[in-house]
Amino acid sequence: MTDKFPIILWLRQNLRLSDNAALTWAAGRGPVIPLYILDESGDPWAPGGASKWWLNETLADLAESFKKLGAPLILRRGKPEKILRELAKETDAKTITWQRIYEPFHCKQDGKLANDLEEAGFEIQIHPGFLLFEPEPIKTGGGTPFKVYTPFSKACFAAPAPGKTLPAPKKLESISGIKSDNLKDWKLVPRSAVWPKGLADAWTPGEAAAHDRLKDFLSEILAHYKTGRDRPDKDYTSRLSPYLHFGNISPRQVWHAVQFALAKTPSLGNNAERYLLELLWREFSWHLLFHIPDLPTEPLNKSFAKFPWKHDVKSLKAWQQGMTGYPIVDAGMRQLWHTGWMHNRVRMIVASFLIKDLLIDWREGAAWFWDTLVDADLGNNTASWQWVAGCGADASPYFRIFNPTLQGEKFDPNGDYVREWVPELARLDAAIIHSPWKAPTANLAKAGVVLGKTYPHPIVDHGKARERALEALKQTKSAAPQATETNDLFD
Secondary structure, three states: OOOOOOEEEEEOOOOOOOOOHHHHHHHOOOOEEEEEEEOOOOOOOOOOHHHHHHHHHHHHHHHHHHHHHOOOOEEEEOOHHHHHHHHHHHHOOOEEEEEOOOOHHHHHHHHHHHHHHHHOOOEEEEEOOOOOOOOOOOOOOOOOOOOOHHHHHHHHHHOOOOOOOOOOOOOOOOOOOOOOOOHHHHOOOOOOOOOHHHHHHHOOOOHHHHHHHHHHHHHHHHHHHHHHOOOOOOOOOOOOHHHHHOOOOOHHHHHHHHHHHHHHOHHHHHHHHHHHHHHHHHHHHHHHHHHOOOOOOOOOOHHHHHOOOOOOHHHHHHHHHOOOOOHHHHHHHHHHHHHOOOOHHHHHHHHHHHHHHOOOOHHHHHHHHHHHOOOOOHHHHHHHHHHHHOOOOOOOOOOOOEOHHHHHHHHOOOOHHHHHHOHHHOOOOOOOOOOHHHOOHHHHHHOOOOEOOOEOOOOOOHHHHHHHHHHHHHHOHHHOOOOOOOEOOEO
């Protein structure tokens, strides 16, 4: 037994043992009570369906990890202030520690919560760990937040490097007899749902799996990353995004691992630099969200508030189901539904198609991604959708309209990605698989494709849709740029 008061460790987006500053701080000061609170009230961006599946698997894995350390993970459902006060009263805890997170709802909630608990006599310790760099010090020379990515990334590289990572504790003091909810009773994964099997086939959530994936990425994939990351038919991306979002691994663990790999193998230079820049895009997205809390609902470029979006339920449903008649778009949307993830190049393609070919509001796409992605991340998801729409920070100009056929031909040249996710087109030759509506009837018949029956006709003509999108842009006036930049993949 110990005469030290127990410390409540409130776990949030730091669902891991290693490099967990709040856990490390608590571990040396007395018995630790690891706590996860399922708060289903008030948050407009509560986890979607796929995220709930990942959360369920992660909590089960984390519970086993804490059990081995001697401190059982406590699960409670309700409002954080109520749960924290109740648990403190039950255990005579005087100190509560947690990791800072940056979603607007939680930023507002945390400030009030910390003040209220401190006024009630609790010691509150809040730690960083979800980002590489805290949002406040990374600013322009004028003292304002960055809204352009390149100078932001340069400022990050010029800042003091992220600190050293922390080892997991080998053992924890704890106290027994604390009541906990049963994870199964939370029903985070509906029993009637079919899609969790696809998620389980594609992913293994948890801290050990995150580090296994990082090792595989560094040893087998990083050397191909700079150019390979645009190929959805190849496994040339890190696939660390859901692990980072849920804190199964910390961004500085990834950052330092890449830097170590680069020091060990200098030939990785361009590939490692490119990956670190992508890691900083995640950082940029969260810094934007922190400083602009209405980013998920309002365009950063206010001219787009007047954009003439279409309310087209039928086309939105076709896009969601991967039945648009454009193979690369449909492959991406089906990959998303079956695995909870989509290749980043294809995310841009499907987003451009929804926004510019269909003229459907980017917020509809962001909401669908939020529900179906295992890496649904409010910072990344919001900033990236606004980027494609042309209304966000450092955005791609609206007039850059992805041609889905040309994008498919360039980045899935053999059609392997489409064949995997749109199997009804699997027997088509690479030369026509990205534009089956142009294929001779004999070729379609030979491949068993009947347009309009086994696979849909395109729901829009891309050329006409492009002109319609540019005309709609003119209606926003000040949002329309003077340039007419294009290239062979944007037309």
